Amino acid sequence: MKAMLYERFGAMPEIVEVPDPAPPEDGVVVKVTATGLCRSDWHGWMGHDSDIRLPHVPGHEFAGEIVAVGRGIRGFAVGERVTVPFVSGCGHCFECRSGNAQVCEAQFQPGFTHWGSFTEYVALDYADHNLVKLPETVSDATAASLGCRFATAFRAVVDQGRLKGGEWLAVHGCGGVGLSAIMIGKALGANVVAIDITGDKLALARELGASVTLNSTEIDDLPSAVKDATGGGAHVSVDALGHPSTCSHSILNLRRRGRHVQVGLLLADHATPPIPMARVIAHELEIYGSHGMQSWRYDAMLSMIAAGTLEPQKLIGRHISLAEAVPALTQMDRFAEQGITIIDRFA
Known part of the structure; x- marks a missing residue:
């Protein structure tokens, strides 16, 4: 063969x-x-x-x-x-x-x-x-x-993130996992913020249900931009890319008692990213991994x-x-x- x-x-x-x-x-x-x-x-x-x-x-x-x-x-x-x-x-x-x-x-x-x-x-x-x-x-x-x-995004959003209708979902990275998460979030009745670095992927994210799209290359303070767009921060945020910056932004853009789900792989030089743990503690944030x-x-x-x-x-x-x-x-x-x-x- x-x-x-x-x-x-x-x-x-x-x-x-x-x-x-x-x-x-x-x-x-x-x-x-x-x-x-x-x-x-x-x-x-x-x-x-x-x-x-x-x-x-x-x-x-x-x-x-x-x-x-x-x-x-x-x-x-x-x-x-x-x-x-x-x-x-x-x-x-x-x-x-x-x-x-x-x-x-x-x-x-x-x-x-x-x-x-x-x-x-x-x-x-x-x-x-x-x-x-x-x-x-x-x-x-x-x-x-x-x-x-798609299955990974489904578990990340539905089971790990416990996303509900009317909540805000932030998705960092509009590749296959990110676009899947956007579609799933929309189907659950949530509002979705999509973040990426390219306009064509953000356009596709909007077609699939994102209410707000943000190009991170054009924004100095991305977590603040997400909080402004969502009226206080995302209830659930997914790092669908896997990079120290997207991981950090995903945690920092949460509202109090929000839930971060790490899906994107952080490997090689990115395997141990810095985590804003003071914010995690003070705002009682939840951090989850999702693996298939x-x-x-x-x-x-x-x-x-x-x-x-x-x-x-x-x-x-x-x-x-x-x-x-x-x-x-x-x-x-x-x-x-x-x-x-x-x-x-x-x-």
């Missing part, structure tokens, strides 16, 4: 032939029909993720059809269309048994701990615990866009999609081939893409 593979961090990936995978006893093999290109894949290629062992095939948000099942599989069959959370649980540890596979002690991450979906076929462990069956109304491309950015979403929570998200309340397909930008994904991956630090790029041609 064809796969995108790199043998050294930062080295140009190549499209090569690799052996077809066999299903693990507790797993399946999925024929990949669509897979998203995410900034997390770029971080992995750069060597910012310690879980990756070389040589490596990236890709962690995808949809496809089961073509083989292991002997221990009970809940899924060949021919079923599925997706899977990018953080998958073992099904046995305390966190998995408590319903929190997104922080599993022995988590399985296609594209990071194992070879991923930038290929024609991918093998998945712990399938009964992690696979999500797809309704016919959800296309392969839409399903692929859910696996990381459990497979059992997909039903709530898929129900909103089926009802038309959420339309993640609007976030899809380009459709590209596996070969075209090589330059797209290596240039992701330029932040040029609008929306979610989907790989859906593998020949």
Whole structure:
């Protein structure tokens, strides 16, 4: 089968032939029909993720059809269309048994701990615990866009942020996660402030439901600007980019007793950003991390999609081939893409 593979961090990936995978006893093999290109894949290629062992095939948000099942599989069959959370649980540890596979002690991450979906076929462990069956109304491309950015934003806004109708949500960074958060916030009946550094992304954010858009390159005191726009500060603020400045701004633009949710990865030189802890204490702010979403929570998200309340397909930008994904991956630090790029041609 064809796969995108790199043998050294930062080295140009190549499209090569690799052996077809066999299903693990507790797993399946999925024929990949669509897979998203995410900034997390770029971080992995750069060597910012310690879980990756070389040589490596990236890709962690995808949809496809089961073509083989292991002997221990009970809940899924060949021919079923599925997706899977990018953080998958073992099904046995305390966190998995408590319903929190997104922080599993022995988590399985296609594209990071194992070879991923930038290929024609991918093998998945712990399938009964992690696979999500797809309704016919959800296309392969839409399903692929859910696996990381949209599902992560859903949990961040709905479960971690506990956003309510009528509240203000601030979203820092209008990439895939940020635009997803904006759409979800709007669907919940909240008012949304979108912050980014480019006008085209802010225009798209407004189309998707943002009430206010702010270009941070044009504002000296961003937290004050958010507080002015929201009449006192955001109730919930999401750092969807992952940078010391966006993290700090997201906390500082909260109103008293507000909730900050960190979604964007802070890696390498940015791994330990300064936090305005005096403000956190004095204003009784809440700070949360958000790391993917459990497979059992997909039903709530898929129900909103089926009802038309959420339309993640609007976030899809380009459709590209596996070969075209090589330059797209290596240039992701330029932040040029609008929306979610989907790989859906593998020949």
